[in-house]
Amino acid sequence: MQTLARLCSSWRRSKFRLLALSMLVGLLGGLTAVAFYYMLHLFSAFFLGYLACFHPPTPGGEDPLFHFGGAGECRRGLLLALPALGGLASGILVYRFAPEAEGHGTDAAIEAFHKLSGLIRTRVPVVKAIASAFTIGTGGSAGREGPVAQMSAGLGSIIARALGLSTRERETLVISGISAGIGSIFKAPFGAALFAVEVLYKRDYEAGAFIHAVVSSFTAYSIFGLVTGWQPIFTIPAYTFTPSELPVFAALGLVCGVLSVIYVVVFYGMRDKLFKVLKTPNFLKPTIGGLMLGTLGLVFPYAMGTGYGWIQQVLTESLELEVIVPLIFLKMLATSFTISSGGSGGVFAPSLVIGAMAGAAMSSLGADMLTQPKILPLVGMASFFSGAAKCPLSSIVMVAEMTGDYNILVPAILASTLSYMVSGEWSIYEKQLPTKVRSPAHFNEILSELSRLSSELPKRATKVLMALKAREVMSRDLVTVDKDAPLESVYLLMLKTGHHGFPVVDEGKLVGFISIHELGRVSRDLWKKTKVGKVMVKHVKTVPEDEPVYNIALEMEKLGVGKLVVVDRNDPQKPVGILSKSDVLKAYNTALILSI
Structure with missing residues (x-):
């Protein structure tokens, strides 16, 4: 008994304890990401594919997991109604059981770190998963990074509470959870670790938690890859860097910086000027947002869903300029309808779509200036999110990992840096703080x-x-x-x-x-x-x-x-x-x- 007590005491004092717990968070986060990934595919295949006969393209590294039929012409009436029904289901779930699960979950995880001492309720991961599956699976313009980040951060908080860890240790496991969720679902382990310590601040890093984030992220990525495969999300042609093309990438960075500010203004303007002032119960607002999205989808269906398939189109195939340019701005509106209304989903995927389309528009207009114009959408993805999220380093690395091509690093660094500088203090994550000095x-x-x-x-x-x-x-x-x-x-x-x-x-x-x-x-x-x-x-x-x-x-x-x-x-x-x-x-x- 004394030996056991000494071992327990030694374990509590060990500097490796938190690393081991970060690995546990990564293990559970990876399993959670797998379950969420399958749930999203199931809901999308049933609601969009089977009921509405709406089949948007998929990214090259992801094949549909479920098939329910749904052949024939798109059922436009259902395409109009489904986002509203998904918003209703999401709104009831969230505002009845866990109001903090509304919106894009990364912000909630950031707030938990800064203001709530890393405390996240036990029910949040489950509510967030189901609500987000309804939102995204019925055509909502949202991503999966926010939900899985909040879900895995919640797991870190739950483990810390169960073991009676200190506040600082609990906050570290919340960061590990963010890293685990994003590293697995996007197959970008190193970029996710950078993101987890970078997204908390606009001009700072939570460097003390970086090693824990790396351990957690790579563990989760390993679990997710074993189940879903190791191929990157997007397939792209080989690229060779040419220094003479840097002015074009610089111009793209400036454009993406301006667009990212517009995105943030539209996103929060829609929330504050429209949905917050509506005299309706909060749980019904995602329904209204869904109806607005469905109406937009009837005219321009490209704006619905995660949009990853359209990114793949501009990377390896072709998409008309008449679609690319409107998609830049209508994706901003669609995402605002979906998430600013209180719907549950992430903002990372829409950001990638907007950035990719900005790059694709430039490549269409100036194809003669580049030896490989298809690289511009990739650089646009990194630079746009860098400006919108104030995460220049992780944006660059994550896009490289999501495509499996590290030759884009130099142009992405240039464009992302300029976008970050041009966008100033504007950020899609409003719970970010400027530096550690401002963090409780x-x-x-x-x-x-x-x-x-x-x-x-x-x-x-x-x-x-x-x-x-x-x-x-x-x-x-x-x-x-x-x-x-x-x-x-x-x-x-x-x-x-x-x-x-x-x-x-x-x-x-x-x-x-x-x-x-x-x-x-x-x-x-x-x-x-x-x-x-x-x-x-x-x-x-x-x-x-x-x-x-x-x-x-x-x-x-x-x-x-x-x-x-x-x-x-x-x-x-x-x-x-x-x-x-x-x-x-x-x-x-x-x-x-x-x-x-």
Whole structure:
């Protein structure tokens, strides 16, 4: 027994433990990707192929897995109705069981890392898989990377919670899950590992999790390849790099940068200006978006589905310019109808289609300027996603892996860099943060550094932090919960506000604090019956409203907390605001700037 205890203790302290768990996440993520892949093919074959007799082309590396017949002319009435029915099924599933599973799942995984300490509910992977299968399988203009990223990230979170891992370890396994899902479903293991650490920020990387992401991604890729085969998704002719053609690739990068901004503006404009203001229940909005997509599909069916087959067409065959140019912009609309309405699916596949069509349009217009014009769609895929997602490195590597041709690296690097620069701060992933300094996930590290350097800070910076009082930087938009409220209502409040902790009150008096950590200790099935007062932290550390921010920062680092309740100076039980990690970080950055 003592030997077993020593082994367990040694395992907990081992630096290889998290690598082994990353491999486990990769194993489960690969199996999940296989199941999701087959589910997508099944739904598409039945709904689009059998019912609607709609058979879009497939990429060269993927053959249809199911055949139900469906020969004859396309049934246009069903092609109109199917996206709406898929949106209805998806909306009911998501908004009834897991509202955080709506939209493109990569953003939800990013938010879980930054703001939710890596906590993802157990039911999310299942709900996301089924909802996305309905959305994509009925013709929705969406990709499979977002859903599988959120599903696998959820598996990482579940494993971490089950083993009682620390917050930092849980966040690392969430990154490993993102890498596993994308590396397997796209057969791009190294690019996916880069993507997982790059997509969290616009101008930074989560370098500390890179090795874990690599281990997880290659494990998942191995599982997926054993079942589905090792061939790349797209087949392309051989390409030889010619330096004299670089100006053409530079021009493509500039064009893709501009197009990526248009894509982001249309995508979120559709959400904020149309679907958010609709006076209809949220679960019905994907139905409306699906009906809009179906209407578009009657006129221009090329915009429906993932669009991978049309990419293959411009890579190895031919597609008329009269189709290519409209597809660039109508794919943006189709994707916005599908996902901005609350439908479940990814934005990576539509981005590849738009980028490929931009490259194909340039190759059609300037074919005489290139020895191999078919390479432009490939470079367009990488450069467009680089601008839209703020992921230049992973975009380049993933496209190379998805096609099996690394000769595109030099032109892709040039075009992707220019696209990234031209697109500025615009990103299709709105939960991305600029750098680690803005991420609550790294707050304790930054506070530790502040504590270590406190004696070295410029005197003026210290004076600024001492002069700033809690009431000047705290959030006055105080949201509290009653001690008799059920945990379910607290979780819904977290989803609505984006906060992951609230003061608990009883008749207006502060009696405790409830955070996502306390929710995570209670089984999801008991949330409706369990009262906040049963699990809340009762001994709450508070700060008076006139306390200097400098002292508060050091106190947060000492206690290892991310929020402190600010109370009235004359009534310690009367909360007047909340001071979060981000509030202190902003004050810290201000102090450093003013000290220069």
